[in-house]
Amino acid sequence: MAKEFAIEWIEENKERIIRVSDAIWEFAELGLREFKSSKLLADELERHGFRVERGVAGMPTAFVATWGSGKPVIGIMGEYDALPGLSQKVVPWREPLVPGAPGHGCGHNIHGASGTAAAVAVKVAMEREGLEGTVKFFGCPAEENFGGKVFMVRDGLFEGVDAVLSHHPGTMNAVTLKSSLAVSSVRFHFHGKAAHASASPEEGRSALDAVQLMNIGVEFMREHVPQDARIHYVVERGGGQPNIVPEYARAWYYIRAPEWEEVERIYSWVVDIARGAALMTQTRVEVEFLGGVYNLIPNRVLAELVVKNMREVGLPQYSEEDLAFAREIAKTIPLEAKIDQLRRSGRPGWEKLVDKLIDDEVPDPWGEGEIMHASTDVADVSWQAPTLEFSTATWILGTPGHSWQAVAQSAAGVGHKALIFASKVMAASAIDLLTKPELIERAKGEQRRRLAGRAYRSPLPPGFKPPLDAWER
Numbered sequence: 001m002a003k004e005f006a007i008e009w010i011e012e013n014k015e016r017i018i019r020v021s022d023a024i025w026e027f028a029e030l031g032l033r034e035f036k037s038s039k040l041l042a043d044e045l046e047r048h049g050f051r052v053e054r055g056v057a058g059m060p061t062a063f064v065a066t067w068g069s070g071k072p073v074i075g076i077m078g079e080y081d082a083l084p085g086l087s088q089k090v091v092p093w094r095e096p097l098v099p100g101a102p103g104h105g106c107g108h109n110i111h112g113a114s115g116t117a118a119a120v121a122v123k124v125a126m127e128r129e130g131l132e133g134t135v136k137f138f139g140c141p142a143e144e145n146f147g148g149k150v151f152m153v154r155d156g157l158f159e160g161v162d163a164v165l166s167h168h169p170g171t172m173n174a175v176t177l178k179s180s181l182a183v184s185s186v187r188f189h190f191h192g193k194a195a196h197a198s199a200s201p202e203e204g205r206s207a208l209d210a211v212q213l214m215n216i217g218v219e220f221m222r223e224h225v226p227q228d229a230r231i232h233y234v235v236e237r238g239g240g241q242p243n244i245v246p247e248y249a250r251a252w253y254y255i256r257a258p259e260w261e262e263v264e265r266i267y268s269w270v271v272d273i274a275r276g277a278a279l280m281t282q283t284r285v286e287v288e289f290l291g292g293v294y295n296l297i298p299n300r301v302l303a304e305l306v307v308k309n310m311r312e313v314g315l316p317q318y319s320e321e322d323l324a325f326a327r328e329i330a331k332t333i334p335l336e337a338k339i340d341q342l343r344r345s346g347r348p349g350w351e352k353l354v355d356k357l358i359d360d361e362v363p364d365p366w367g368e369g370e371i372m373h374a375s376t377d378v379a380d381v382s383w384q385a386p387t388l389e390f391s392t393a394t395w396i397l398g399t400p401g402h403s404w405q406a407v408a409q410s411a412a413g414v415g416h417k418a419l420i421f422a423s424k425v426m427a428a429s430a431i432d433l434l435t436k437p438e439l440i441e442r443a444k445g446e447q448r449r450r451l452a453g454r455a456y457r458s459p460l461p462p463g464f465k466p467p468l469d470a471w472e473r
């Protein structure tokens with residue numbers, strides 16, 4: 001009965017849950033600046049009797065909300081950061097709400113709201129049924145850029161948590177067993193000497209030359225790194241104007257690979273290349289580490305549990321209005337892009353989704369042994385406790401990630417239905433974990449097997465603090 005109570009609570013409170021999600025969508029705050037968004041979620045949880053600890057792990061917008069006591073301890077995570085420049089109205093064409101402002105291109109408004117709703121629903125059901133245990137909601141800032149969860153893990157906030165659930169908006173009802181890429185983010189500052197580039201070039205030493213030679217060195221290194229590694233960079237500063245030898249230049253790199261150890265090895269090679277470039281150009285280089293995350297440890301026990309609950313809860317029904325908006329959005333997405341995305345998903349039988357507007361199935365978990373070529377700080381949590389992040393069809397099939405189409409749909413009908421569906425699935429799965437100790441034992445056993453021979457060391461150097469001033473720099 002506990003599950004029915006939780007699902008009923010979400011159904012009865014769906015207008016409010018949608019309002020919370022839409023409010024965060026409108027706030028559209030960047031990572032580590034999610035002041036209004038995190039407050040709204042923390043206040044919601046507090047109102048329902050959760051003990052809320054705000055400003056954890058050195059981040060004013062991170063919080064942990066706890067209800068209940070003793071074992072098991074079930075964790076639910078929520079994110080609420082937006083992306084720069086993606087502001088968008090709820091219309092099926094590109095039109096910013098506030099030109100140049102951030103927007104929820106990854107649907108993290110739904111991420112935070114679904115987790116919060118699920119946590120409250122679980123609490124309501126626990127109270128009515130007199131269930132033992134603890135439910136903890138983790139308010140996780142800055143997923144898109146600074147890896148907020150990595151700081152929360154380092155501060156021990158996930159110690160004693162038995163299993164963790166998280167919901168991410170997507171184009172599919174997808175529970176995969178894929179891993180993700182570990183990544184580190186690093187900036188190289190080169191300092192040279194300014195001079196008149198024509199009258200006295202011999203007096204100057206070009207920091208831009210160093211950046212260019214560094215990038216070329218990295219291009220040659222590429223041949224000798226593991227197949228799935230990804231290295232990408234931008235030149236953030238390259239000098240003022242052509243008649244001045246650039247005295248300062250800098251490049252910003254992401255280094256990704258299937259295992260953190262591989263990232264570390266490539267990282268130190270890239271640092272050597274930067275030093276070599278400085279030596280060649282008689283400039284000086286400063287290395288600024290900006291953050292890192294691990295690779296994801298999948299969990300089949302949790303994946304199967306969530307799939308079972310998706311099927312039990314049942315996929316949402318859409319109104320004619322929901323579908324009309326979705327069809328208009330579909331006109332802006334080229335068929336080839338949709339096919340590429342479906343193929344990339346690796347979902348068995350993806351071909352039959354080509355002609356569909358919205359994913360209308362709940363497939364079995366897939367992707368064991370595969371890697372998604374992206375990174376997430378959920379990964380660091382997955383080394384601490386069995387963890388599963390699932391997605392639901394929030395956007396129509398083919399919607400690109402981090403796009404205006406994703407922003408618009410994250411506050412429209414299909415998105416709202418996905419939010420309510422995901423909240424119910426998460427609550428039902430959490431209740432199964434609370435009431436069936438053997439599930440947690442099996443999930444933990446699987447996590448131990450997958451981690452055998454590997455250990456987690458925080459990717460953050462000692463004393464490294466969240467970059468609270470990052471947006472001012």
Ligand SMILES: [Zn+2]
Pocket residue numbers: 106107108143168
């Ligand atoms: Zn995201």
